[in-house]
Amino acid sequence: SYELTQAPSLSVSPGQTAIITCYGETLGERYVSWYQHKSGQSPVAVIYQNNKRPSGIPERFSGSISGDTATLTISGTQPMDEADYYCQAWDYSWGVFGGGTKLAVL
Amino acid sequence: QVQLVQSGAEVKKPGASVKVSCKTSGYMFIGSYIHWVRQAPGQGLEWMGRIIPHSGVTTLAQKFEDRVTMTRDTSINTVYMELSSLRSDDTAVYYCARVTGDRVGDISTYYFDYWGQGTLVTVSS
Numbered sequence: 001s002y003e004l005t006q007a008p009s010l011s012v013s014p015g016q017t018a019i020i021t022c023y024g025e026t027l028g029e030r031y032v033s034w035y036q037h038k039s040g041q042s043p044v045a046v047i048y049q050n051n052k053r054p055s056g057i058p059e060r061f062s063g064s065i066s067g068d069t070a071t072l073t074i075s076g077t078q079p080m081d082e083a084d085y086y087c088q089a090w091d092y093s094w095g096v097f098g099g100g101t102k103l104a105v106l
Numbered sequence: 107q108v109q110l111v112q113s114g115a116e117v118k119k120p121g122a123s124v125k126v127s128c129k130t131s132g133y134m135f136i137g138s139y140i141h142w143v144r145q146a147p148g149q150g151l152e153w154m155g156r157i158i159p160h161s162g163v164t165t166l167a168q169k170f171e172d173r174v175t176m177t178r179d180t181s182i183n184t185v186y187m188e189l190s191s192l193r194s195d196d197t198a199v200y201y202c203a204r205v206t207g208d209r210v211g212d213i214s215t216y217y218f219d220y221w222g223q224g225t226l227v228t229v230s231s
Contacts, residue, residue: 086151
């Protein structure tokens with residue numbers, strides 16, 4: 001089955017840039033979405049189709065893909081950005097999530 | 107506005123079944139696929155499957171093919187996910203989520219734009 005790999009955790013200071021990566025074989029041939037998930041809340045899409053931001057998502061969130069690695073970049077990270085972040089792609093009709101990266105803003 | 111409202115928390119015994127509902131509003135029900143995603147305690151998001159409200163056709167993750175049934179009632183714009191033969195490791199928050207995309211029918215462009223609030227299912231003897 002198709003797999004997406006993320007680092008389990010990342011820690012940044014407020015104002016720094018957070019870079020979260022997601023690797024998958026042939027990921028460069030697919031679209032990647034990113035979801036922010038805070039404890040006790042429902043996930044929220046912050047990036048779709050590799051680099052598009054849904055309405056209402058701050059500009060500090062950006063996405064890119066190079067080869068088979070997708071990247072979520074949070075510029076000027078704020079304490080409110082502390083959350084779990086998941087990449088997601090489609091394997092034909094089946095959805096696949098990465099294992100998630102816990103972002104701590106300390 | 108688009109809303110997905112799920113049924114309340116459930117406590118079930120091992121071997122039982124649970125049926126979670128997801129009532130949608132604010133958009134054309136048959137126009138968007140609904141997916142189910144779960145998160146077990148301390149674990150990540152796990153995609154379970156989807157239903158096409160127009161036809162009722164479902165696609166399930168392989169690990170759930172034997173135990174999950176997804177249905178819909180177009181008269182009340184609601185989808186259901188039933189999980190049978192419950193085990194303790196089925197304890198999780200279950201979410202329904204709508205997908206949208208730039209190109210109708212092109213799954214590769216889809217992403218989850220609206221989510222239900224989640225339903226906690228606890229399996230315990």
